[in-house]
Amino acid sequence: MKVGLAFLPAWIPYNPPLGITCISAVIEREGHEVSLFDYNAYIYDQIKDKHGELWLMDESPKWAEIEVFKKEIYPLIKTYLFKLVKDILSQKLDAIGFSIYNSNSHPTMIVIQNLRRIFPELKIFISGARVDEPLATELFKLKLVDAAIMGEGEQTTTEILEYWSSDEERDEILGAVYFNKSGEVIWGKKRPLLNIKDLPIPDFSKFDLDRYTSNGFPVEFSRGCVAKCTFCSETNYWVSFRTKSARQIVDEFKYHYDNYGVNQFRIVDSLMNGNHRLLEDMCDIILEEKHTFYWHGFCRISNKLTPALLKKMRDAGCTYINYGIESGSQNVLNLMKKRYKLSEILETVKHTKNSNIEVHAQILIGFPGETWFNFYETLRMLKILRGYFTRIYPGIPLSVTRQTYLYDNLDEYNVKLGSGEKWRTKNFSNTYTIRLIRHWILKKYLKYINITQGYPLEVE
Structure with a gap:
């Protein structure tokens, strides 16, 4: 056809x-x-x-x-x-x-x-x-x-x-x-999950590559996520975490370099460090074969991102890591089911910066249960770590989207849906207007403490 x-x-x-x-x-x-x-x-x-x-x-x-x-x-x-x-x-x-x-x-x-x-x-x-x-x-x-x-x-x-x-x-x-x-x-019933190791390398030859605002290609190491954050739909969409092999990933990098001269890659996974052994094996192959690749993507805060692993990632071409930190409040992190402590955020961010990898981070404003004090805790964390962050992504205030734990358990979070973005908590402690105000304050505060914010339209 x-x-x-x-x-x-x-x-x-x-x-x-x-x-x-x-x-x-x-x-x-x-x-x-x-x-x-x-x-x-x-x-x-x-x-x-x-x-x-x-x-x-x-x-x-x-x-x-x-x-x-x-x-x-x-x-x-x-x-x-x-x-x-x-x-x-x-x-x-x-x-x-x-x-x-x-x-x-x-x-x-x-x-x-x-x-x-x-x-x-x-x-x-x-x-x-x-x-x-x-x-x-x-x-x-x-x-x-x-x-x-x-x-x-x-x-x-x-x-x-x-x-x-x-x-x-x-x-x-x-x-x-x-x-x-x-x-x-x-x-039709649900399809069994694919073995992504069987998928062919994507072919970008049909696109006008001059139209894109970076010189790199997207690559996936894995599908799915090892976390189960309550606001995120990716866990439900991909169902289970699966990876390619380290050898496949490096071969995909090589294919794009050999065919297009491209050696910069945006890793599109929910997280690059869902399997730390795979990540280290990939770096070992790149270093042993002396390739020059540059890559970046999302990671989950984890004490398994040791200084030794982070240094190896930097030597293998990792230029920056974008952490889904979301909040500086332990209460909000617990509500989101992030499953890590504030102390782990501080430690991982510092280790990453000290490894000469740029630190980027996502902040998500307005999770149900976030109080004004919790919001202040996030601002305080950003100030403490301001010397470590290269860029913060304030995104947009939280949306309650389908295929998330939050959407499926509205009563647990005291949430009443409205049109579009305009959900609220039943006691009006969290409304669309409150979220917009906090988001505005966050952006002004980032400017005040001199942290670059937002996704640029064009990147090197």
């Missing part, structure tokens, strides 16, 4: 999108012809001079809130969304898949609606972190998609395409919701 895979804004366009590239590598291996449409980077490139700030992390609520999106963003990107529709139709594809996240769901739905109206015979499928049972139910009721992939997409997409290429009926396709040949909606 001739298949397209598309990714729409908004996502900071540092690198080519990894999700659709991974699926492309697998279905091409099965003989399908694949076209890739990164309209996130394309649209950013067209309007960045006047409106590039809309791709900043702080602006993501504007893309997620439908009324704000319609008023402030849609008029700016409307022309490009219809260009994508034309591009897809001009390819004379048999099927088109869209990767959906919270921040790109509205642009994606607009493109899907127009494709369905203009070319109803085109098979449309969706995958990504935003795809869950409520969304699938809504889209199948409206008959906007032919298949929705729940969870990992590589094998399920392959089987969906095989099904559409065949005249034979199937009782179900694991991991998929789809219309069968009689027009009935079939809900």
Whole structure:
């Protein structure tokens, strides 16, 4: 089949999108012809001079809130969304898949609606972190998609395409919701987890690499997370923590260097140190073979990140680590189920800086149960460690999102949902307005203590 895979804004366009590239590598291996449409980077490139700030992390609520999106963003990107529709139709594809996240769901739905109206015979499928049972139910009721992939997409997409290429009926396709040949909606059971060691290396050759704002490529060491933070959906989405081998990771670095001259890599995992033995083995191979690679990514605070391991990581090319610290209050850390102590934060941050690895950190404001004193504790921690941090990401105030422990246990946290970001605690101790005020104070305080903040649109 001739298949397209598309990714729409908004996502900071540092690198080519990894999700659709991974699926492309697998279905091409099965003989399908694949076209890739990164309209996130394309649209950013067209309007960045006047409106590039809309791709900043702080602006993501504007893309997620439908009324704000319609008023402030849609008029700016409307022309490009219809260009994508034309591009897809001009390819004379048999099927088109869209990767959906919270921040790109509205642009994606607009493109899907127009494709369905203009070319109803085109098979449309969706995958990504935003795809869950409520969304699938809504889209199948409206008959906007032919298949929705729940969870990992590589094998399920392959089987969906095989099904559409065949005249034979199937009782179900694991991991998929789809219309069968009689027009009935079939809900497949969960698919067993993939062995990611069996996946091919992603091929970025189909992208215009000049459009991206860094010179690196995204790479994954693992899928899943060893932690179970209550606000995070990644644990539920990936289900279980799995890794590639150290040899595979280094070979993937080498492949990208040999084929593209790229030796800078953004590790997209929930955490690079889910398996400290793997991390050290990878560093050993890089050092033994004398490669020059530069890489960075997220880590979990851990006393297993010893000075010796951190030094080895630096020698093997680790340039910075982004820690999901989230709070300087032990009470809030416990509510989040972070499972580490404040003393471990102080120790790990200092060891990292002393190893000549830049320290970046995430701060999450407004977790239910966070008091004004707890918020002050976070500011105090930032002041104590201000000489160690290179950059702090204040992000946006906490959202209560589906597929999280918090969302599934609202009563435990005394939370009442509202529209969009506007949830509150039942006793009004934590409201959207309070979270906005604390977030504003945090950003002003970071400026006051001279810590660089936020995700830049362009990086070296």
